Amino acid sequence: MLLYDSANPAPNPRRVRIFLAEKGMRVPTAHVSIPAGEHRGEDYLKVNPLGQTPSLALDDGTVLTESISICRYFEALHPEPPLFGIGAQDIAEVDMWTRRVEMRLMIPVGMVWLHTHPFTARVVKPQFPEFGETQRQRAIAVMGEFDRALDGQEFLDGRRYSMADIVLLTTIDFAAFIGLTVPEEYEALRAWHDRVSARPSAAA
Ligand SMILES: N[C@@H](CCC(=O)N[C@@H](CS)C(=O)NCC(=O)O)C(=O)O
Numbered sequence: 001m002l003l004y005d006s007a008n009p010a011p012n013p014r015r016v017r018i019f020l021a022e023k024g025m026r027v028p029t030a031h032v033s034i035p036a037g038e039h040r041g042e043d044y045l046k047v048n049p050l051g052q053t054p055s056l057a058l059d060d061g062t063v064l065t066e067s068i069s070i071c072r073y074f075e076a077l078h079p080e081p082p083l084f085g086i087g088a089q090d091i092a093e094v095d096m097w098t099r100r101v102e103m104r105l106m107i108p109v110g111m112v113w114l115h116t117h118p119f120t121a122r123v124v125k126p127q128f129p130e131f132g133e134t135q136r137q138r139a140i141a142v143m144g145e146f147d148r149a150l151d152g153q154e155f156l157d158g159r160r161y162s163m164a165d166i167v168l169l170t171t172i173d174f175a176a177f178i179g180l181t182v183p184e185e186y187e188a189l190r191a192w193h194d195r196v197s198a199r200p201s202a203a204a
Contacts, residue, residue, distance in 0.1 A: 001027060001028065001056060001057060001058050001059060002027075002028050002029070002030055002056070002057045003016065003027050003028065003029045003030070003054060003055075003056050003057075003070075004029075004030050004032050004044065004047060004048070004053050004054055004055040004056070004057070005017065005029050005030070005031055005032065005053060005054055006031070006032050006033065006034045006039065006053040006054070007031070007033070007034075008173075009173070009174055009177040010034055010053065010174075011106075011170040011171060011173070011174035012052070012053065012054060012067040012170070013053045013054040013067065014170045014173075014204060015054075015067045015068070015071065015166050015167060015170050016054050016056075016067050016070050016071060017204035018166045018169070018170070018201045018202065018204045019071045019074065019083060019163065019166055019201075020074065020204075021200065021201035021203075021204045022081065022083060022161070022166075022199075022201045023074060023078050023080075023081070023083070025074065025078060027056075032044055032053050034053070039051050039052060039053055047063055048063060048065045050065060052065065054067050054070060055070075056070045056073065068098065068102075068163065068167070071083070071084075071163060071166075072084065082160075083161070083162050083163045083166070084162065084163050085157065085159075085162060086159075090157065090159055093157045093158070094156075094157045094162045094163055094164050097149075097156040097157055097162075097164035097168075098162075098163050098164045098167050100145075101146075101164065101167045101168045101171055102167060104142045104145065105139060105142045105143065105146070105168070105171050105175075106167075106171050108135040108136075108138040108139040108142065109135075109139050109171060109174065109175045109178070109180060111131070111132055111135035112132050112133075112135045112136050112139060112175075112178055112180060113174075113178050114127070114132070115127050115128045115129055115131055115132025115135070116129050116132035116133060116136075117178055136180060139175060139180050140180065140183060143172075143175075143182055143183070143186055143189060144186060146168060146186075146189050147182075147186035147187070147188050147189035148188070150188040150189055150191075150192045151188040152188070154192075154195065155192070155196075156168060156192075161196070161199070165192075165196050168196075169193070169196045169197070169202065172189075172193055
């Protein structure tokens with residue numbers, strides 16, 4: 001297999017790197033530079049016609065092109081330590097939190113990135129900066145939802161560190177990169193961020 005990876009601050013490939021670090025796994029990796037436009041190059045488009053990273057090419061020619069699906073594949077191959085939950089309720093809760101991060105927080109963060117950031121101005125045409133600005137407040141408000149959820153518990157699903165924490169960590173760090181920092185008053189979210197950032201996997 002071959003994992004196509006891109007460097008930080010790209011949040012989605014980082015999910016896979018953190019996941020693999022938590023599992024203690026190493027897989028053969030090819031680097032795709034997004035700033036250099038390699039993700040839109042002819043060679044990479046043959047691997048993933050969407051022109052996005054990460055991708056995982058399997059030995060039978062199948063290519064997985066969603067970060068969470070790639071992590072699910074690795075989880076099935078190497079179940080320990082479990083990062084998608086244990087048992088019906090826990091698995092459902094990890095999935096629920098993961099989806100909430102993706103759909104409630106990553107979407108407005110992504111809209112700020114696509115519609116207000118000078119870096120994306122080169123490729124997102126037209127940009128709608130006024131719309132992008134409205135998503136700033138939305139993203140900060142949704143951070144408050146996670147702050148309340150984390151009040152009094154160590155990790156998002158309440159039992160153990162999971163995929164949901166990985167997706168939230170990569171989203172919060174990417175948000176900070178584009179100027180959306182977690183407000184001081186969100187103490188539980190900030191304490192959680194310190195906790196998960198202290199794990200060796202967060203260096204990925
Ligand atoms: N849903 C995909 C999203 C992948 C994605 O958006 N990757 C970004 C890097 S974080 C990318 O390749 N962006 C370049 C582009 O869309 O042109 C996943 O989670 O794997």
